[in-house]
Every structure is written in C-alpha cells, then in structure tokens.
Amino acid sequence: MDVKLPRLGEGADSGTVAALFVKEGDQVKKDQPILELESEKAVATIPSPEAGTVTRIHVKEGDEVRVGQLILSLSGDGATHEPPPAKLMDLSVGEEEPAGSVEPPLPTKEPRIAGPEGAVLPPGIPPAASPSIRKLAREIGIDLSRVKGSERGGRIVMADIRRHIQYLQQLALRPEPAGGEALPRARPEPVSIDFSRWGSVRREKLTTLRRTISTKMGQAWSAVPHVTQFDEADITGLLALKKRYGARFSKKGGHLTLTTFVLGLLVGVLKRHPIFNASLDEPTGEIVYKEYIHIGIAVDTEQGLIVPVVRDVDRKSLLELSIELGRIAERTRERKISLEEMQGASFTLSNQGGIGSGHFTPIVNSPEVAILGIGRGAVKYVVRDRRVLKNVVRGSRAEKRMMLPVSLSYDHRIIDGADAARFMVDLVDSLEGYREADVKAGLR
Amino acid sequence: MKKTQTEIVVLGAGPGGYAAAFYAADRGKKVVLVEQEERLGGVCLHKGCIPSKALLHAAGLIAEAEDSGFRGIHFGKPRIDLDQMRAWKESILEKLSKGVTGLAQRRGVEVMTGRGYFEDSSTLRVETSGGQQFVSFEKAIVAAGSKASLPRAFDLGNPRIMTSNEALEVEDIPENLLIIGGGYIGLELGTVYAILGSRVIVAEALDSVLAGADPDLVRPVVRRAENLFGEIRVGAKVMKMATAGKQIRVEMELGGERREESYDRVLVAVGRTPNSENLGLENTGVTLDDKGFILVNDRQETADPKIYAIGDIAGGVLLAHKASKEARIAVEVIVGEESAFEDIIIPAVVFTDPEIAWCGLTEAEAREKGVAVQVAKFPWSASGRALSFDRTDGLTKLIIEPESERVLGVGIVGAGAGELISEGVLAIEMGATARDLAESVHPHPTLSETIAECAEAFYGTATHTYTRKAER
Numbered sequence: 001m002d003v004k005l006p007r008l009g010e011g012a013d014s015g016t017v018a019a020l021f022v023k024e025g026d027q028v029k030k031d032q033p034i035l036e037l038e039s040e041k042a043v044a045t046i047p048s049p050e051a052g053t054v055t056r057i058h059v060k061e062g063d064e065v066r067v068g069q070l071i072l073s074l075s076g077d078g079a080t081h082e083p084p085p086a087k088l089m090d091l092s093v094g095e096e097e098p099a100g101s102v103e104p105p106l107p108t109k110e111p112r113i114a115g116p117e118g119a120v121l122p123p124g125i126p127p128a129a130s131p132s133i134r135k136l137a138r139e140i141g142i143d144l145s146r147v148k149g150s151e152r153g154g155r156i157v158m159a160d161i162r163r164h165i166q167y168l169q170q171l172a173l174r175p176e177p178a179g180g181e182a183l184p185r186a187r188p189e190p191v192s193i194d195f196s197r198w199g200s201v202r203r204e205k206l207t208t209l210r211r212t213i214s215t216k217m218g219q220a221w222s223a224v225p226h227v228t229q230f231d232e233a234d235i236t237g238l239l240a241l242k243k244r245y246g247a248r249f250s251k252k253g254g255h256l257t258l259t260t261f262v263l264g265l266l267v268g269v270l271k272r273h274p275i276f277n278a279s280l281d282e283p284t285g286e287i288v289y290k291e292y293i294h295i296g297i298a299v300d301t302e303q304g305l306i307v308p309v310v311r312d313v314d315r316k317s318l319l320e321l322s323i324e325l326g327r328i329a330e331r332t333r334e335r336k337i338s339l340e341e342m343q344g345a346s347f348t349l350s351n352q353g354g355i356g357s358g359h360f361t362p363i364v365n366s367p368e369v370a371i372l373g374i375g376r377g378a379v380k381y382v383v384r385d386r387r388v389l390k391n392v393v394r395g396s397r398a399e400k401r402m403m404l405p406v407s408l409s410y411d412h413r414i415i416d417g418a419d420a421a422r423f424m425v426d427l428v429d430s431l432e433g434y435r436e437a438d439v440k441a442g443l444r
Numbered sequence: 445m446k447k448t449q450t451e452i453v454v455l456g457a458g459p460g461g462y463a464a465a466f467y468a469a470d471r472g473k474k475v476v477l478v479e480q481e482e483r484l485g486g487v488c489l490h491k492g493c494i495p496s497k498a499l500l501h502a503a504g505l506i507a508e509a510e511d512s513g514f515r516g517i518h519f520g521k522p523r524i525d526l527d528q529m530r531a532w533k534e535s536i537l538e539k540l541s542k543g544v545t546g547l548a549q550r551r552g553v554e555v556m557t558g559r560g561y562f563e564d565s566s567t568l569r570v571e572t573s574g575g576q577q578f579v580s581f582e583k584a585i586v587a588a589g590s591k592a593s594l595p596r597a598f599d600l601g602n603p604r605i606m607t608s609n610e611a612l613e614v615e616d617i618p619e620n621l622l623i624i625g626g627g628y629i630g631l632e633l634g635t636v637y638a639i640l641g642s643r644v645i646v647a648e649a650l651d652s653v654l655a656g657a658d659p660d661l662v663r664p665v666v667r668r669a670e671n672l673f674g675e676i677r678v679g680a681k682v683m684k685m686a687t688a689g690k691q692i693r694v695e696m697e698l699g700g701e702r703r704e705e706s707y708d709r710v711l712v713a714v715g716r717t718p719n720s721e722n723l724g725l726e727n728t729g730v731t732l733d734d735k736g737f738i739l740v741n742d743r744q745e746t747a748d749p750k751i752y753a754i755g756d757i758a759g760g761v762l763l764a765h766k767a768s769k770e771a772r773i774a775v776e777v778i779v780g781e782e783s784a785f786e787d788i789i790i791p792a793v794v795f796t797d798p799e800i801a802w803c804g805l806t807e808a809e810a811r812e813k814g815v816a817v818q819v820a821k822f823p824w825s826a827s828g829r830a831l832s833f834d835r836t837d838g839l840t841k842l843i844i845e846p847e848s849e850r851v852l853g854v855g856i857v858g859a860g861a862g863e864l865i866s867e868g869v870l871a872i873e874m875g876a877t878a879r880d881l882a883e884s885v886h887p888h889p890t891l892s893e894t895i896a897e898c899a900e901a902f903y904g905t906a907t908h909t910y911t912r913k914a915e916r
Contacts, residue, residue: 124813124815125815125845125850125852126786126787127875128848128850128875129875130873130874130875131873131874134787135782135783138782138783138784139781139782141782149875151875152849152877152879152880153845153848153849153850153875153876153877153879153880154848154850154875155850155874155875155876155877156875
C-alpha cells in the first residue's frame with residue numbers, strides 16, 4: 001500500500017521531513033512513528049496507518065512534502081490507503097476524496113469557482129482583443145491574458161470582459177484560500193543583495209520555523225498599528241513570596257516562577273480590561289470579546305521563537321499553572337508541541353527576564369491585540385509612596401527595591417492610549433500588591 | 445526677458461510634437477509649442493516623408509511613360525525643369541505647413557519660434573528672434589526628432605556630399621551618384637535620381653539591402669532596382685572620400701578588394717542621429733542611452749517626472765506614425781488616463797518601386813522569438829488587378845499562429861503596398877483570424893483581394909491559386 005502524508009491540521013498543507021524513523025525493509029506496526037515532519041510551528045510525528053514491511057521510501061530528510069504526497073510504500077494487503085487524518089479538522093469543504101482513488105488530495109491552488117481562464121499563448125504573443133477592449137482592460141486593471149476569449153481564435157470581446165468581471169466578483173466574495181496564495185500581495189518584490197561585495201559572508205537556508213516567524217512578524221508589524229507602553233513594578237514583595245512558597249510548590253511538582261505569578265494575576269487584569277482579551281474582526285467590523293483566557297507564552301528554543309498556549313488560565317490555580325508552564329516549556333524546547341497547542345491564544349506573555357535586559361517593544365501576535373513583555377528585574381533606589389512624591393526634594397527617603405520593567409504593546413486600532421495606561425497601572429498595582437493569601441490559595 | 449506660464453510645453457513641431465500639442469489642447473490643456481524652424485511640420489513634412497513622396501510620384505510618372513511603349517503608347521524624352529519641380533514640391537510643403545499652423549491657431553496652441561533649451565526641470569528657455577523667452581511648465585514633451593547622420597570621416601564640407609536633406613532639394617541631376625547605405629532612404633532617393641537620369645550606385649555594408657524586411661519581400665525590389673540602378677553592392681565599405689575637383693574620389697572595399705572611383709555626388713544615408721544635444725537635457729533628470737536617444741518607459745515617461753519624450757528622439761523605429769501614436773500616449777498619461785505603448789502595431793512602408801509594407805510579426809522575428817507560425821502567400825501574378833497594370837511583381841503574405849489561426853503579421857511587396865497594409869494593421873490589432881479575413885468580402889478587381897486570397901490559401905481554398913492543403 002502507498003502511504004501518503006495525512007492532513008496536518010488547520011492551515012498546514014506542507015512541511016519538511018525532519019527525521020525518518022524507518023528504513024526500507026523495516027517491519028512497522030500500526031501507529032508506529034514513521035517520520036517526523038517540521039511544519040509551521042510544530043514537529044509532528046506521522047504514524048504508520050497499517051502494519052507491514054517498508055518496501056520503498058519516497059522522501060528523504062530535508063524534503064518538502066505536501067499533504068497527499070506519497071511518502072512510503074508498505075507491503076500489506078495491496079490496497080491504497082490514506083492514513084487517517086492526523087487531526088480531525090474540516091478544512092476541505094466538499095473536497096473529500098472518493099474512496100479508492102489513487103489521486104492525492106492536493107489542496108488545489110486554482111480557484112474552485114467555475115470561471116474563465118486565459119488562453120495559452122506562445123510567449124511574446126499578446127492576447128487577441130481589439131484596441132478598444134485592450135484600452136478598457138487597462139483602465140479597469142484587467143489582465144487580458146487571464147481572460148478567456150469566446151470569439152474565433154480566442155478573441156476577447158466585451159461579453160468576455162463582463163463574464164470575467166463577474167467571475168472576479170465571485171472570487172472576491174469567497175474567503176481567502178488557505179495560505180492566501182491566490183491573491184497578489186501589495187508588496188514590492190524582494191531583491192537579493194550581494195553582500196560579498198563588502199566582505200566574505202555565509203549563507204544559511206531559512207528553516208520552516210524561521211520562515212513562518214518571518215512571515216507572521218512581517219504581517220503583524222505591517223497590519224497592526226503598534227504602540228508600546230512602559231512601566232516598572234516593584235516586585236520586592238512578590239519575590240519574597242516566591243522564595244517563601246517556592247519549596248512548597250516544588251514539593252507538589254510545580255515550579256513557582258515570576259511567569260507563574262504574572263500569568264495568574266493577568267487573569268484579573270484582563271477581566272477588568274476585556275478589550276485586551278479581544279480581537280478585531282475586520283470584515284464584519286466587530287470587536288470580538290473572548291470569554292476565555294488563553295495565554296500564549298513566548299518560548300525561546302534553539303530553532304527560534306515558539307509560542308505555545310496555556311488554556312483557560314482563569315480556571316487554573318497557581319499550582320496548576322506552575323506545573324503546566326514547566327511541562328509546556330519543556331515540550332516546546334523539545335519541539336514536541338502540536339499545532340493546535342499553539343493556536344487560540346487571546347493574549348501573549350513574553351518574559352525575557354531569564355536572559356536579561358530591560359524594556360523592549362514586543363510585536364502583537366495578531367489577531368490578538370496585546371502582548372506583555374517582561375524584562376529582568378533590577379535593584380534600584382525608589383521613592384515608594386507615590387503620594388509623597390512631591391516631597392522628594394524635602395527629604396523623603398529612597399529605598400532599595402527590585403524593579404521589574406514591563407512593556408505592553410497593543411493594537412491601537414481598537415485600544416486607546418488611556419486604556420493602555422489604565423491596564424498598566426492595574427497590572428503594576430497587582431504585581432506590587434500580591435497578597436500572601438493568594439499564594440496560599442493557589443497552592444491547591 | 446519674457447516669462448510664460450503653461451501646463452504643457454512641447455519641444456519640436458514634427459508629426460510627434462504637433463500631434464501632442466493638438467491632442468493636449470483638445471484635452472483642455474494650455475499648451476506652448478516650440479519649434480526652431482519658421483514652418484511647422486518637422487523633418488517629416490519638410491525633409492522627409494512628404495517631399496520624398498512628391499519626388500517619387502514625379503519620377504514614377506516618367507518611368508510609367510517610358511514603360512508604356514509596349515502598350516502602344518509612345519512619349520518623347522521628357523524635358524525636366526528642376527526649378528519648376530522644386531517649386532511644385534515646395535508648394536505642397538507650404539500648403540501642409542500652413543495647414544498645421546492654422547490647426548494650432550484654432551486650438552489656441554501658442555506657437556513659439558526659436559531654439560528651446562531646458563534651464564531646469566520646469567523651465568524652457570526659448571531663443572526667439574525677439575529675444576529670450578522663459579516658459580515655465582508643469583509637463584514637457586520632448587519631440588525634437590532626429591537628423592540624418594553624417595559620419596565625421598565623410599563630412600568634408602563639400603556640398604557634393606549630401607544627406608537626404610540636400611538630396612531632396614535636387615539641385616542638379618548628377619551623372620554618377622553614389623548612395624552610401626541601402627536602407628529605405630537610400631533606395632527611395634536612389635529611385636528618384638535613377639529615373640531622373642543618374643547612374644546610381646548603392647553601397648551597403650551589410651549583406652543585403654533593406655535589412656529589416658523579410659527577404660522574399662525585398663527580392664522584387666532588388667530585381668527592379670538592378671535594372672534601374674547602375675549597381676547595388678552589398679558588403680561594400682566606403683573607407684575614404686576626398687574632394688577631387690568637381691568630383692568626389694571614393695575609396696571602397698568590396699569583396700576584399702579596394703577600388704577607387706569618382707562620383708559627381710554622394711548621398712550618405714547611413715541612419716539618423718537623435719537631436720538630443722544642445723537641448724539642456726543635462727539640466728534635467730532626463731537620461732540618454734549610449735546613442736543619445738532619450739530613455740523612456742512604455743508610458744513615454746523619462747527619468748525626469750516632469751518630462752516626457754516621444755518620436756525619433758525617444759528611439760525605437762524612427763517613423764512619423766510611431767511618433768504620433770506616442771504623442772497620444774504621452775498626453776493620455778499626463779491627463780491621468782491609463783495608457784501605454786504596449787502591443788501596438790507600427791506598420792512600416794518602404795516607398796521603393798515596388799513598395800514594401802509590413803506590420804506585426806515578420807518571419808525573421810517569429811524565428812527569433814521561437815513562435816511557431818505558418819506563412820500563407822499569394823503571388824500577384826495570380827491577381828487580375830495586378831495584371832491589368834502590368835505589375836505582377838508583387839506578393840502578399842500572412843504570418844499566422846496555427847493553433848488559433850490568428851494573424852500575427854502581414855507582409856506585402858508590390859505597387860501600392862503602402863495603401864494595402866492598413867488592413868493588415870487592423871486585422872492584427874483586432875485579433876482577427878485568417879478565417880475572418882477570408883470571409884470578409886473584398887471588392888473585385890482590386891489588389892486588396894490578395895489579402896483575402898492569401899487567407900484562403902492558408903486553408904488551401906484560394907480561388908485564384910492552387911495550394912496543396914496544408915496538413916493540419
């Protein structure tokens with residue numbers, strides 16, 4: 001039987017073969033991992049759909065494979081099987097493959113709406129159309145090489161233009177196809193620069209992950225008007241609590257970190273400022289407020305940034321969060337996180353404190369509308385009591401405190417500066433006013 | 445020092461420049477048209493297309509009369525009054541030029557006579573007889589044209605060495621005339637002088653004359669010219685010229701041999717040079733190619749956002765009708781319309797005897813581009829109309845894309861080919877197929893029938909010739 005690459009999940013239709021676990025001649029059991037596929041932000045293990053002997057492997061490590069592509073052949077009952085989808089998610093309305101077909105279910109790039117298609121012309125031969133039709137096409141921006149001409153010799157007449165416009169309208173009403181490849185991007189063609197003119201260089205291919213990050217960041221940066229709000233929070237008290245209760249958390253399998261605290265207190269802050277837990281639905285012109293709180297955690301891995309999601313943060317105790325955080329970070333670094341574990345966040349937290357440095361301007365992980373960045377705490381002399389701030393010159397005492405730099409980037413399309421300032425004040429107050437009772441309660 | 449403010453200034457009043465000025469005025473723009481010559485019309489009207497066609501017509505009359513003996517019509521030897529011929533020719537140019545001036549007036553186009561010079565990207569200085577004028581403009585269209593090239597080695601300051609400018613004045617009929625260059629200008633003027641009585645020698649450096657046209661179209665012209673002209677030499681290089689009394693001594697290399705000959709006059713027709721010097725273009729953002737042509741895109745825009753260029757000075761084929769088309773495109777772009785010089789068919793006509801005309805793809809171009817085409821031909825020996833005036837030395841051919849049967853190119857050689865080619869232009873521009881041409885009724889007896897018959901020949905069903913059915 002032929003084993004083809006099964007569907008991978010929402011939005012993913014290809015990946016790079018990261019590792020092959022079997023070789024030709026190997027006996028495999030049903031569901032035994034046969035290869036590891038690096039796709040988008042996950043490494044997925046592809047199981048064997050049947051037991052049998054591997055007669056032929058059609059891919060090698062580093063190959064880019066698409067859903068439906070033949071990956072290996074198994075000796076077995078001889079029938080052609082498609083492995084069960086790796087994940088049951090309907091992304092192919094009306095595209096179910098007829099049983100027994102050997103054609104791979106490649107996602108079609110061509111628009112599925114029945115429509116005209118330009119004639120195939122030898123290079124250098126313009127499409128056949130009268131000057132007046134060509135002028136019209138130029139004026140309304142229609143590429144005649146994509147228009148099917150109905151007259152003798154494929155000549156394009158007014159009726160063909162009308163049909164083509166109707167077809168384009170239908171296309172425009174359709175949701176953007178997966179990957180969005182059908183629509184041209186209003187982005188200048190990137191050009192290669194020869195840096196070796198200025199000295200020797202080394203070139204390295206982008207990994208799938210890096211490509212994904214690059215695309216996502218580029219899109220978010222150009223689509224979202226970013227503003228970043230900075231502040232500092234006095235976490236001297238919080239660190240004392242961490243020290244006092246750390247061991248008790250460890251005893252129960254958790255690991256109490258600053259991230260755990262922040263994750264926990266974000267629940268309250270987000271509930272009091274729901275716009276930060278929302279999304280903008282541009283096509284409908286609506287703001288979508290989410291009743292759930294799923295927080296993405298930026299994890300630094302060897303290969304690059306990965307953002308797994310901690311789900312239902314508001315329904316989890318501090319202990320549960322501390323356990324989950326530890327596990328998820330580890331699984332992420334081992335690239336064992338699945339695609340769906342990285343989807344659905346309503347807010348993102350990026351803690352660089354472990355590495356060092358202070359304020360930074362994180363990029364909103366669109367369609368989320370805000371992201372909180374945390375730097376490394378530093379001991380500073382501060383005047384704690386805000387009410388006596390005016391009296392500094394009159395000799396109020398400065399104290400040594402551990403100050404945490406916090407940065408909040410937000411989507412200014414739906415969040416105003418005042419909202420952000422209020423969010424920040426609330427966040428800082430929450431950090432500074434963390435009560436011991438909350439930690440105790442969180443131990444359950 | 446006078447200052448004028450305008451929306452558009454057009455530099456040069458040839459068939460590109462005046463077409464641009466008029467169209468811009470028709471589109472509601474305030475236009476100043478600057479021309480250094482007293483009369484509007486440019487090279488085309490005064491030193492090119494029109495006077496050469498007048499002379500060719502006169503010469504054709506003589507040839508026709510001479511050739512009529514076998515029809516039972518006998519004329520005496522013609523007496524040629526060159527002064528009167530020149531005056532007649534002048535009267536035609538005068539009439540046309542006045543017409544252009546009148547059209548400018550009626551449109552409210554301000555005509556300024558004098559040399560134009562760009563001070564910067566928004567000011568043109570014009571040296572008029574009444575002093576300097578400064579025209580500040582929003583957009584400029586440069587249509588300053590080209591001039592006949594006279595390589596320095598040939599420029600002895602001797603009036604017996606002519607370019608087309610002087611040759612068109614027909615000061616005398618030289619006994620021996622050397623024409624350097626076997627392009628269309630050389631052959632057209634050679635025809636005039638040969639019929640008027642000169643012994644014409646054509647020296648072409650390349651392997652064939654009229655290099656741009658398909659060889660099967662050139663053949664009838666060469667055949668006739670070989671009778672009319674003293675000699676047509678290909679692969680001939682003129683090395684040196686020197687004044688020798690009332691003659692010019694010419695050193696020529698031909699077939700590896702050097703020969704020295706004397707001529708009464710020499711016509712240098714080796715191409716044309718753009719008039720891009722002394723226009724002050726260096727004070728603007730306009731860029732030139734290595735031959736001095738202004739670099740433009742398909743919207744006629746130069747590297748300077750305020751300046752457009754059209755016609756000969758913008759390079760490409762140096763033809764009046766190409767300039768006029770570019771004029772319209774430049775104006776359309778200026779008024780904000782979507783327009784571009786793209787997929788536009790520019791026909792070419794050589795007014796030799798017989799004429800050659802072609803448009804669209806030539807056979808040579810099809811080969812170069814690797815476009816698979818099928819060629820359908822119809823010889824004029826099968827045309828009743830051609831026979832009726834003894835001009836069966838013609839050929840009509842269609843270059844057809846065999847899959848769609850679309851007509852991609854048309855080539856015609858024969859008397860009046862220049863008048864016939866427009867149907868080909870229309871066919872290609874409209875995306876017509878051979879079937880469309882075959883099924884359109886052409887009047888009998890006319891030469892235009894050769895086009896329809898040619899299309900029918902493509903299907904193997906031409907009435908007046910037998911073609912074996914193409915295996916399709």
